[in-house]
Amino acid sequence: MNRYLIGIRNNALYILLIALVTTLTVLLLVREEKELIIISRDYQYSIYHSDNYESIDIEVLTNMPSSYHFNQDYIIDTKFYNNEEELSISIKDITISSNEIMYQDEPFYQIVFAFKLPFVSNDLLIEMEDVNLEIVYENMEKVSISIGELNYLFKEVVPTSITLSNLSATHEEVNGYNTIGGINLELVNNSSYNIMITDFKLLSKSVYINKERVSTNKTCEYQSTTSSCLGIDYYDFYSDYNDTILNILLGKNNSTEFYLPLLYNNDSKFIYEFVIVIEYEINNQIEVMVIDDFPYMRTSIFNTFNEDDFNVYKFSNTD
Structure with missing residues (x-):
């Protein structure tokens, strides 16, 4: 009888040990899963549509530049919007820099989204304040970040004096x-x-x-x-x-x-x-x-900064 009880106790301890190891492994994996962080900064974008190659270049920082969030093939829709209006845009290109910018002791990398408007005009001024950029991915995930102010001028200018x-x-x-x-x-x-x-x-x-x-x-x-x-x-x-x-x-x-x-x-x-x-x-x-x-200055909007100026967005890593 004692041997039987001892066997049961040993089996219980063995099962408990396996459960404990499994739990610790899961917790460790969860802890090691890295959050995707995207950082934007409000800026005054001032652009003249001089030709059809003109783009609206939006800079962000991220700790995971290899994420699908920065792969053009996974993006299905983009727009600028605020509380009053929205503006459809199309993505032209995504540039990923290998240069590190340290933020809270972690390396971040510059991403530049190049967008273009789906129309042209001979005389139009687009002025939007408190603008957000929304990106929709093929898995229907939406990412929305603040970018600041957009001023975009269409103006056919004849030769002047x-x-x-x-x-x-x-x-x-x-x-x-x-x-x-x-x-x-x-x-x-x-x-x-x-x-x-x-x-x-x-x-x-x-x-x-x-x-x-x-x-x-x-x-x-x-x-x-x-x-x-x-x-x-x-x-x-x-x-x-x-x-x-x-x-x-x-x-x-x-x-x-x-x-x-x-x-x-x-x-x-x-x-x-x-x-x-x-x-x-x-x-x-x-x-x-x-x-x-x-x-007038060859620089990035993140070269001179105060962390209080950052808009920090965190997302679960689903890669």
């Missing part, structure tokens, strides 16, 4: 972020008429050209501060924007150098690529010149 002979920018730190302080440009009047420049506009709802401080002084070096370019002791990048009408003379068959300081609203941290629209009057006619979305 003004040409651009110089374009650069000054860089400086604003509230801890390396960004654009102002823009240098030189405009040439190729006509035999005087031209009156009435407006400089930056294609953005949150970063502006400070028209009250537009200067026609000599071009500033890129390392110069905005205050030194303007010849003042202090320049406030967050002062109120005043949409005034300009009256700057550009003499016939002549050129003028301009310095255009920027203003930021409280939600904007930095900008490095944008469109400039110039309006002017010549011979009693209004004309428009568009300066393309030129990258």
Whole structure:
């Protein structure tokens, strides 16, 4: 009888041991399963549709660049949307960088989604704030991330009386972020008429050209501060924007150098690529010149950052 009881006890202990090992193995596997993390950052996308190859490039970071979430073959639908409207887009390309960006002691990798609009126009301005990007996969999973502000301009521009002979920018730190302080440009009047420049506009709802401080002084070096370019002791990048009408003379068959300081609203941290629209009057006619979305700084939106600016999204790994 004792032997029988001892046998039962040993078998029970053996079964318990197997159950314990199985449980620990499952827990270990679950613990080792890595979460997919996608990080976005709100930015001011400012784009001019100069040709049909134009794309809207959205940068994100991820800890799992090999996930199907970044494989174009698995994506069936994409769109931009906010609380007021949505905009269908098509995916053109996905670029995966091998360069590491450390976040909370873990390596992350830059992913660039290139999107294009499914239509064209001769004269259309798309302005969307608080924009989200939604991606739908073939397993019907949806990923939605915040991307910021979208400004996209369709404008058929005829040859104008003004040409651009110089374009650069000054860089400086604003509230801890390396960004654009102002823009240098030189405009040439190729006509035999005087031209009156009435407006400089930056294609953005949150970063502006400070028209009250537009200067026609000599071009500033890129390392110069905005205050030194303007010849003042202090320049406030967050002062109120005043949409005034300009009256700057550009003499016939002549050129003028301009310095255009920027203003930021409280939600904007930095900008490095944008469109400039110039309006002017010549011979009693209004004309428009568009300066393309030129990258004034060769950088990523994640090169200078505060982790408080990150939108962090976590997903179960189903690969």
